[in-house]
Amino acid sequence: MRVAVIGAGVIGLSSALCIQEQFQGLLPSLQLEVYADHFTPHTTSDGAAGLWQPYLSDHGNLQETLWNKETFEYLLRHLHSPAAQEMGLFLLSGYNLFTEPVPDPSWKNIVLGFRNLTPKELELFPGYSYGWFNTALMLEGRKYLPWLTNRLTQRGVKFFHKKVESFQEVSGDGVDVVLNCSGMRAGELQPDPQLQPGRGQVLKVLAPWVKHFIITHDLKSGIYNSPYVIPGSEFTVLGGIYQHGNWSQENSAKDHQSIWDSCCRLLPALQTAKIIGEWSGLRPARPWVRLERESLRLGNLQAEVIHNYGHGGFGITIHWGCAMAAARILGSILQERKQLASPAQPRL
């Protein structure tokens, strides 16, 4: 049986790997195929800094909080494995800063060592009167995606470099299940007015003396519209742009200046950092993640589509929980078709 995955960002590749790991043994005839027009390093996931951190509030999406937790715990288990460095996985501690007290986030017990900032620590950040310190994880897309690709290739998954224009294109011919991980452009496959771009722009700088992430929050201007600094293994990402509805992937000089000025004000030590690059990307924003099954009549065929898109600015944070959920949906499809003798048990 063939499963076609549309999209080769973190969502597409991790869903493919999760399915491969869980079902290959149970279903030797399973053949996974990944279709995408952009592969690493040209996906949205490659541009993200890679910090595991959900938004401040889960807006009652408890399911998403659970997926975030599953992802963190999955990554934590891999921290001491020999693969960690190749995956781009490492611990990173840092600061979340506010101009007023805020309730603790849904993820306070998921990360390590969560606590409020002390007055002395707040002296570092004039203008901010409240904040958190915690240890989280970094998972750098530019390393993780190649690692996923290698694992998938080793397991016989086939990759196709093409822009998929319709579900019909990849279904049929024995492909009964399509995994729709098309991120920002899911609307081109099936209109979805709830999916909107959350445009971001970042500067990549050399500042290896910065060892902490610093994320500021302006509750009025919304998430990621306030400066942030995230040190990676090769360079440091400066950001603070979130423009809802803006489809442009061109770097804006105005945004560049705003990021640079606000980050240097936040962290004066950045003034001597060398800018080595810049990138704009579109966060595939949605009020909640679309992770569900849909039966579609495509021509004279019946196909099952598993949607897994709309992860906004927290794709890396939530990816494994969603991959497991997508695999569970596939499991129930296979069970219905009696292709599996018993309910698929997710292998942890």
Add this chain to the structure above:
Amino acid sequence: MASAKVAVVGAGLIGLSTALCITETCPSCSLTVLSERFSPNTTSDVAAGMLIPHTYPDTPIHTQKQWFRETFTYLFAISNSAEASEAGIHLVSGWQVFKSTPKEELPFWSDIVLGFRPMSEAELQKFPQHQFGQAFTTLKCDCPPYLLWLEKRLKAAGAQMFTKKVADLWELHREYDIIVNCTGMGAQELLGDKQLFPVRGQVLKVQAPWVKHFIRDGDGYTYIYPGIHTVTLGGTREKESWSLSPDPGTSKGIFERCCSLEPSLQGAQDIEVKVGLRPSRPCVRVQREVLSQGGLKLPVVHNYGHGAGGFSVHRGTAKEAACLVGECISALQGSSSRAKL
């Protein structure tokens, strides 16, 4: 009398920071730094430069705390300024872990570093061989950058620096009014101080830019300190060993111990080995002395014997030494005005 001519002997961390303090407290002094070695060839260049104090058995704790507080405050301000990267000063968070719970759970410096608290159970899971730990944020001074930054500030303040091996402090008495002795381990040969002894430290400096936290075993032997460009892996504490040659067996041991604390270090690249002799003493000698020889008098201010804790207290001892230099100057001015009577 005309402005005092002060010679600082030694251009490691202690010599340079003391010289800088003297230019601050006594701007009219003429200051010269004389040293056999300058950065990157000093003992200070080998050290990681972490602000985690060493406890001196014979210095009062309140003094050590004051020295540490002054040093931390001074460097904290630099770390949060545009000079941070040039000076090599940055904040770093991490963990000190213990195989068994220490008698003293709250060291004297716990309220000076940032965010000090015991590690949670979840955090300790990362260290299966350790039962107890402390998490905090402190500062690191990377050398050579910090020493080079001190040299730059000294030059800007009008100080002169010369490479010269001083075999006897009396060599300097004709040209200088006051000698400041910051010779570290060199004080043994220079003064015959029997309380001073080397504690040999071997370290590895590696490329591992994904390591963003320090990890230190509370026993003091194994540590991982991420700097700006390299991570320092340590170490050894070999009392009375004078060898400056790297030992390959020791390097292997250090690497294995550090990998067991942080397995991802297996992927570290470009391993460089360094050796330094910690100029150790039961207490740091910050003291005034007047040497006499055949009717001649030579005021000396000592500032040496910082052992494993030089970086942690350097600014505090430098200020104290600068204060003592001030006292020497007053004494000289007093005696010269008495001479006029």
